Amino acid sequence: MRVVGGSGDSRMDTRMETRTEERGGPKRERPRPAGFRSEVGSMLPTPGRRWPRPLVVALVLSVGVALADALLPGVPSAQAGQIGRLFALLSGICPQRPAHSYTLGGVQLPLEARMLGLFIGLTAGVVELATFGRNRSWRWPRRPTAFALLLGFGAMAVDGTNALLYDLRVMGLPHAYTPDLRLRLATGTLAGVAMAFALVPAVAQATEATYDSDVGKRPGWRDAGIALFAAASVALLTASGWPLLLYPMALLGAASVLLALTLINWTLLATFAALATGGLCLHPGRSRTWEWAAGALAVSLALAELLGLALLRRVAGSW
Numbered sequence: 001m002r003v004v005g006g007s008g009d010s011r012m013d014t015r016m017e018t019r020t021e022e023r024g025g026p027k028r029e030r031p032r033p034a035g036f037r038s039e040v041g042s043m044l045p046t047p048g049r050r051w052p053r054p055l056v057v058a059l060v061l062s063v064g065v066a067l068a069d070a071l072l073p074g075v076p077s078a079q080a081g082q083i084g085r086l087f088a089l090l091s092g093i094c095p096q097r098p099a100h101s102y103t104l105g106g107v108q109l110p111l112e113a114r115m116l117g118l119f120i121g122l123t124a125g126v127v128e129l130a131t132f133g134r135n136r137s138w139r140w141p142r143r144p145t146a147f148a149l150l151l152g153f154g155a156m157a158v159d160g161t162n163a164l165l166y167d168l169r170v171m172g173l174p175h176a177y178t179p180d181l182r183l184r185l186a187t188g189t190l191a192g193v194a195m196a197f198a199l200v201p202a203v204a205q206a207t208e209a210t211y212d213s214d215v216g217k218r219p220g221w222r223d224a225g226i227a228l229f230a231a232a233s234v235a236l237l238t239a240s241g242w243p244l245l246l247y248p249m250a251l252l253g254a255a256s257v258l259l260a261l262t263l264i265n266w267t268l269l270a271t272f273a274a275l276a277t278g279g280l281c282l283h284p285g286r287s288r289t290w291e292w293a294a295g296a297l298a299v300s301l302a303l304a305e306l307l308g309l310a311l312l313r314r315v316a317g318s319w
Contacts, residue, residue: 083246086110086254092309093257102181105243111253113184114160117235119256121192122199124231126259129200133223138204141197141219149197149224152190159187182239189231195260196227203263206270207294261302262295269294 087096090110100112109116129136141149163184165175197219238249273294 083107083110083250086250088310089306090254090257090310092306092311092313100181100184102185102238102241104238104241104246104249107246109238109246109253110250111257113181114156114188116238116249116253117185117188117190117231118156118192118195119253119260120234120238121189121194121227121231122196122260123192123252123256124234125193125196125227126200126263128223128227128230129196129219132226133219136217136219136223138201139218140201141224145218145220145224146197149190149194152187153194156187156191159183185235185239189235190228193224193227193231197224199260199263199267203267203270206267206274257306258299258302261305262299265298265301265305266294269298 087110090096094111094115096108096110097112098108100114101108102113102116103109111119140146159179162176163179165173166179169175234249234252237245
């Protein structure tokens, strides 16, 4: 219903919703203002739709384990304090070369620039799909969005190949340009966001008994833009070299690695369990217990994998 009043060109459009009632007499219509849902309100659970619990559980467990590793006594490394323990934890998946890493306050971060950007981008994508894009996290991105995300992944592949050729220049191999930490961080961030938009639907479809097949609810430009903006903001803070960001960035990197491994492990566990039980583990009445148990097992396996790779590297380095 449109209401036009006042002087000049002032107009007020009011959306109304009608409700028909029958109270012992003829039918009549009573206007009722339509409900307003804000962006924050759209993040809350609605009838027929749940929080993506696999993502929430993975985030909570991964951050908790990373904080525990940073705060509790751990294996000492070449550097002292919290960063030394995180260095030891992540040494199995990252070469930790000083020339390829950012330093904050004169201390090197545990992850190299490309890997730091990769896992920061992945975490930003997961958080976006667990909050703003919650209703679309069950589906693969729309084709134009997916193509753009693949281009970001391709940018990392091109920059990584050029960096490899640069390292092998003593063998006479050509390279296009001199590698730069900012390019490593930027291309890794783009690739990480692309990985999130592929990994999250895989986790959702592996852990949910049913999922919405509505094509209109696929992640689009808005979801990718929010994730890229968040990841780019964190990347810019890292590149600033601000010393106060040393511990937060080191913790974020460790939590992001744990999150990525947890989601991969969770997908594999859910797939194997569904095959072994004929989908019984995905029964709606058992899903909550299953998700927390599987999440705890997945993050435990992720931590064991990191510790195992770190130990393997230490043993191999002693030979």
